[in-house]
Amino acid sequence: MKLLVLGGSVFLSRAVAAEAVARGHEVVAANRGRSGPVPDGVRHVVADRAEALPAALMDEAFDAVVDVSRTPSHVRRAVAALPDAHWVFVSTINVYADDSDPGGPGAGRLRDPEPDDVDAAGSPEAYGAMKVACESLVREGAATSAVVRPGLIVGPEDPSGRFAYWPARLQRVLDGARDVLAPNDPADPVSVLDVRDLAAWVVDLAERRTEGVFDAVGPVTPIGALLAAVARGVGAEPRWVWAASDRLEAADVRPWSGERSLPLWLPRPEYDGLPAHDAGPAIAAGLSPRPFEDTARDTLAWLRETPGAVVTGLTAAEEADILAGLRADADRAGADAGV
Missing domain, CATH: 3.40.50.720 (NAD(P)-binding Rossmann-like Domain)
Structure with missing residues (x-):
């Protein structure tokens, strides 16, 4: 051809x-x-x-x-x-x-x-x-x-830096930053x-x-399962900290991609359709998606080999600040409940 x-x-x-x-x-x-x-x-x-x-x-x-x-x-x-x-x-x-x-x-x-x-x-x-x-x-x-x-x-080679955020973030788990901020609900659908x-x-x-x-499109998958697969591909064992959408919005965390974003997060219900398209017809026509673990592993390898590769999303300092706020909220809630 x-x-x-x-x-x-x-x-x-x-x-x-x-x-x-x-x-x-x-x-x-x-x-x-x-x-x-x-x-x-x-x-x-x-x-x-x-x-x-x-x-x-x-x-x-x-x-x-x-x-x-x-x-x-x-x-x-x-x-x-x-x-x-x-x-x-x-x-x-x-x-x-x-x-x-x-x-x-x-x-x-x-x-x-x-x-x-x-x-x-x-x-x-x-x-x-x-x-x-x-x-x-x-x-x-x-x-x-x-x-x-x-x-x-x-x-690999994604110029948007969206998905790359997650292998890069989970690599930091290997360096001791085990608490990882995750968006809304592990059951929320996502498709990559x-x-x-x-x-x-x-x-x-x-x-x-x-x-x-x-x-x-790829198969519709709960975001919790996708992120767990990314962690396996990286070889990390994170402690996930799931924050509801309203809490993320209050902390000025932005959806989807870009600066101060938590990539792949989409507010509901206005974006319910974006990650929910049916992959069945394309798969029946020959599309064959690989395991998420493989994509995460290869994306991380590309990041390591490519100085200046784009990664968008929360910085380490921004995530740490939000996690500290979540812990403080939990402590106050526990004190109010007499725990």
Whole structure:
């Protein structure tokens, strides 16, 4: 198979290019060359998606194209230039209009499409709406296509630093910081998918010319079970300190990701749908998620090997301060109860 990856130098698209070339495919990665090198064995063509694809690509015939763009004009030009290839378009579950309802392909209501290029910084609505438009461009313009809608993608080389917080934090348990702040309730659902598993499946979809729309998510798992698996992958035995959402909010702990956040925590019920999408159809179509322990172990190894790798979330000092506040609250409650 001759595969064109529009991207190929960062996280998922890089993992797709690496997986495809490891299987013996001829792989071309087209990008501006500003985000790092493409994997060994992948041919790099310099291309700026704000312009027409370079003539060097137009003279070639590709069996499949993988695109991760969020920008409608980029997708519009590329599909028009390469309509005969099988397209695998990586979208997002942010295309769904209701974060409290998991919906799913053919069931969940989508956001109104945004056909124009909009700055999506800080606007999940614009991001999801542009992805809706991109999906339509691919499905209507390509000869055949598959659309995959990932949720939270995790693992080595993740530039967001969300999942990486947990292996990094649990490594500190080995240094003596055994009390670990955990979000809300261990029964709360969460869903994550290792980038390498998603990349392998994307290549499968390209090889098989699979058609359809899929929620590309991992199995729904209680967050307590996920964090316990991360601890096993790291080799740590933490003492979990579960704090209710209202207590976290009172301590100015932020959800999901970023500074002063407790990653993977999502307030309920307004975000009940985000971690609850059905992985069954994607798994039936060949997606094969690995154990969380493996993802945690490999993410920690990557962190150790990569100075400057991004880890977002509470600092050690911020977590220690919140834990001290929780202990003080518990002591006061015990004193009030005469314990």
